[in-house]
Amino acid sequence: MPRANEIKKGMVLNYNGKLLIVKNIDIQSPSARGAATLYKMRFSDVSTGLKVEERFKGDDMVDTVTLNRRFVDFSYIDGNEYVFMDKEDYTPYIFAHDQIADELQFIPEGGMPDMQVLLWDGQVLALELPQTVDLEIVETAPGIKGASASSRTKPATLTTGLVVQVPEYLTTGEKIRVHIEEKRYMCRAD
Template sequence: MPKASDIKKGSAIEHNGKVFFVKEISKLTPSGRAGATLFRMRMYDVATGSKADESFKADDMINLADFSRRSATFSYVDGNEYVFMDSEDYTPYNFNKEAIEEELLFITEETQGLQILIVDGAPVAIELPSAVDLEIVETAPSIKGASASARTKPATMTTGLTVQVPEYIANGEKVKINTTEHKFMSRA
């Protein structure tokens, strides 16, 4: 059993007899000497989809839930449902738009390396690769000779994600975006 300080975003844990998927973790460090570091976790109940916020001390022991990861690709949109196809046995996994709204900013039909987290036979979350390639659809015109400066400008991707890119990047270019930090990494 890992400690609360070892739990990462995207983990499936058991708490109060239910299985939760950890969506966000924030670390709270009190200023006093005797205060213990707290980890506040925003979790979603796998069965009902309800949100729960819990705080754990750093050395609290937490049970990890049994889950599996399956490689998948984005297939199509069916109303408010997004359908992903298992890369090995072609099993479809449906997700409601609200459940994966944050991840959708990085997913296109060409996105490779997606993982579906499955708990008790049901898909609960999408795990993104560390970086994805996206195309810029809107940004200010590129400036020649701007590669020497470190100035940036906002750029909107095909998925609607807006990130800061260097001034020399132009519309229509593919760029590599870090999915955890939401930052430009390089040209694709």
Template sequence: MKANEIRKGMVFQLDGKNILVKHVQVQSPSSRSGSTLYKVRGQDLVSRQKFERSFKGDEMVEPVDMTRSAVQMLYRDGDGCTFMDIKSYEQYTLSDEALEDELDFLSDGLEGITALVADGAVLAIELPATVALEITDCAPGMKAASSSARTKPATLATGLIVQVPEYLTPGEVIKVNSETREFISRA
């Protein structure tokens, strides 16, 4: 597979490592002789180390054969988070370390999650693009605040802190972009 075919969520093998692609940025050439670069950010699925590298469009990478399964988060305990395959009802547990980037968005019963499965083992999960979370703590809402006014920090049910408009109050449920970690709207 050529590097210009790499997309978010794919897994490819490079130097004996399986890399989960989390972000692809295309950099067009600034001169006629330059070639388009594909800046890939991701994570090694085994060591959990961050991966970042630029590829030329015609460089070859080896895709890894994976299946995707829709899963729902059941619960979190001392061992990590347990997910259930929506079709087969199989349960998988991933450690907190394996879910480091996703923990701020995971809550019991969360749906829309995709598990990446290879050889019967879940290697990683992908979150839905937006996640609804409840505000547990923030400064009191201001009745006169407009929607385009200043923001304030709010702590959500999972511990994630995001900037929200001043008019929001604790107890309200908001939508958060799971990639940029930014407030989108009320849920």
């Protein structure tokens, strides 16, 4: 069993008889000597979909669950449900809008490469995205000539509706690479 300090976002824990997917981890370093680092983890309960928050010390042992991962492509929307198809055997995996609301901020129309569905015992648990995605800027303030030397930023709305801070020299219509976990601009896309 791994320690709490080895847990990463996207892993699934068996905690108090419930399967919990790690959605976010905040690390709190103590100021006192000898105190243990605390890991505040936000989870999504697999069976109910409710958000759960727990705290662990870095050396606490936690029970992880081994998952089956399948590469998928976004297929279509059916009302409030999003259907993804397995790339190998074309099995459809269906998610309710609420299950993947955070992930939808990063999925452009037509989908994106390297998306994975997490399965456990035949049950669909979550949709996992790659680390980065390339999106187009649809709305931002006009670019300022010569602003590439400054480090000031401005908000930009992307094709999916996500708003990120971008350098002042970028303009509407440019493609940028976004770090999904941190929701931040990385660079211009190729």
